[in-house]
Amino acid sequence: MQEGSFIWGRLERRYQAVAKRLDWIWAIALLVAAVIIFTINLGELPLRDWDEGTVAQVAREIWRAPAGSLHWLFPTLGGEPYHNKPPLMHLLIAWAYSLAGVNEWTTRLPGAILTAMSVPLLYYVGREIFHQRIVSVYSALVYLTMLPVVRHGRLAMLDGASVFFFMVMILCALRSRRNLRYCLGVGIGFALICLTKGMLGLLLGAIAFTFLYWDTPRLLLNQYMWIGLIIGCLPVGFWYFAQWEHYGHTFTNIGMIDQSLSRIWQPVEGNKQPPWYYLVEILKYTHPWLLFLPASLRFTWDNRNLSWAKLVLVWSWVYLVAISIMSTKLPWYVFPIYPSLALAIGAQFAEIENLPMLSSFPRFWTIGLGVLAVVATGGSIFYSFVKPPQHDLQLIFAAVAGTMALAGILAERGDGQFLKVLLWGSYISLLLFMKSHYWVWELNEQYPVKPVAEMIQKANPSSQKIYTLNSAHRPSLDFYSDRTIIATLNTNEIEQYWQNNSKPYLLLKEADLGKLKISAAKIIDRAAGFILVIKDTVRL
Incomplete structure (x- = not known):
């Protein structure tokens, strides 16, 4: 009996060692694939407006701050206090600036790497909840080949990092069911989320605790779980207390209410959409x-x-x-839901994997794959004949069409290999898309900022604030010009600024110059349809 137990114990330890080695191999392979697709062509396109432009500017001001200052704790935007989000990601980007300079690549790199690391992390989450390894592999690969995940994860935003930290929290919560030491990781994950996106930590923390209440309620009464949470809350509490101590009720009103909690009951900056908005986002971009x-x-x-x-x-x-x-709805708010959808799809794919050969699959799948193949073929043909031909898009659509067509044929024949074709083809198609100049498609919605910013930099205005007759504020223009460009349609405000300043600077379209009642205006440069105007003191 003892000899049998000894042999069984040796076999069990050997199995565990092999399983651990396989997990490492899969995790490394997934990380390499993720790093490639998240970093290829990362710095070739300019930063887009809002999140990227704002995050980059805050990070640069932290990087420029004198050593020993508390600028990292009390960040600024254009010299003014920045209350929108805690500065964890901004600090990581500032650190990247100190290593490799200020550019698009270093701005996007920290978020891209963290999002890439969430792919093997999802694999490990799957290993905690699924008996079969194949489910975890499928889940991680589906997550890796979702367009919104790759695109938003590559941008200099906070969402990819928040999802990574949430997965740390979930993985530690799952592992704490058999090892209470991981309760500390739950608190650390919660702290990292809160120090990245503030109040989002409360929502994601509530999701983790709701799951534990349903699945393992004993953990919620365990002292180690609460000790871990208290330890995690300490840095968060310190940061919020430091802001309140430094700024007083200004931080409470702006940082906690106007910039965070008020998004629940009122749309911020006009970003109001119907309740089904995120369902539509999922329907549009998860093919x-x-x-x-x-x-x-x-x-x-x-x-x-x-x-x-x-x-x-x-x-x-x-x-x-x-x-x-x-009330406030923005496309990237839906990002944290994609890992959960990938887990569900991975579980379904494992069931397909276990079916006998030549099993029949739902007709909806083969028809859907056929429709996607036809649409992609049409896109490839269309971009072949436009003037000038757009060969990148032609190739991307051709890759998608080939993938969907082959997967559809295999699915129609009942061959489960269509899943592998679909995963591999989707990865290659996304890789081609990220290699192109189209993955930040918002850049085509307005004028290019870099030529305009270069014109401003060349003029080197003594004033840090420049007015422009425009309805849209462009944070990316602020970043590239290293100035605060105040956009307004109020001509009286611009005219008053012109009269009350000895060295005013205006950024205008040439046709808009005649709309302003200003004297002694002198055009000093032109770029991308804009002119830079100063006051000619000689004429005065």
Whole structure:
């Protein structure tokens, strides 16, 4: 009996060692694939407006601050206090600036690397809740090949980092079920989320605790869990107390209410959308995985007594309902839901993997893949004949068309290999898309800022503030010009600024110069349809 137990113990230890080695191999392979797609062509395109331009400017002001100053704790934007978000990601970008200079690549790199690291992290989350390794592999690969994940993860935004820290929190919560030391990781993950996106930590923390209440309620009564949370709350509490101590009620009113909590009941900067807005976002950008989502969610609901299904249901539905009832709606707010959808789809794919050869698949899948192949073929043909031909888009659509067509044919024949074709083809198609100059498509919506910013930099205005007759504020223009460009349609405000300053600077379209009642105006440079105007003191 003892000899049998000894042999069984040796076999079990050997199995665990092999399983651990396989997990490492998969994690490294997933990380390499993720780093490639998240960093290729990362610095070739200019920063886009709002989040990227703002984050980069705050990070640069931290980087420029004298050594030993508390600028990292009390960041500024254009010299004014910045209350929008805690500065963790801005600090990482400032650190990248100190290593490799200020440019698009260093601005986007920290967020891209953290988002890439979330891919193997999702694999490990899957290993905690699924018995089969293949489910974890499929989940991580589906997540890696989702367009919104790759695109927003590459941008200099806070969402990819927040998702990574949330996965740290979820993984530690899952592992704490068998090892209470991981309770500390739950608190650390919560702290990192709060120090990245502020109040979002409360929502994501509530999701984690709702899952534990449903799945493992004993952990919520465990002292180690609460010790871990208290330790995690300490740096968050310190940061918020430091802001309140330094700025007083200004931080409370602006940082906590106007910039955070008020987004729940009122739209910020006109970003108001109907409650179904995020459902539409998911429908628009999750192809081809959208085809499998209804069956995956139904399969998840049928297994709701299992831990993995509880996690997917709580994660996806609680988060979706929460952001849908908010008044402020922005496309990247839906980012944290994609890992949960990938887990559901991965579970469904594992069921397909276990089916006998030449099994019949739902007709909806083959028809959907066929439709995607036809649409992509049409896109490839269209961009072949436009003038001038856009060869990058032609190749991208051709890759998508080939992937969908081959996967559709295999699915029609009942061959489960269509999943591998779909995953590999989607990865290659996304890689080609990220290699192109189209992945930040918002850059085509307005005039290019870099030529205008170079004109301003060349003039080197003594004033840090420049007025422009425009309705849209462009944070990216602020960053590249290293000035604060105040956009307004109020001509009286611009005229008053002109009269009350001895060295005013105006950035205008040439046709707008005649709309202003200003004297002694002198054009000193032109670029991209804009002129830079100063006051000619000689004529005065």
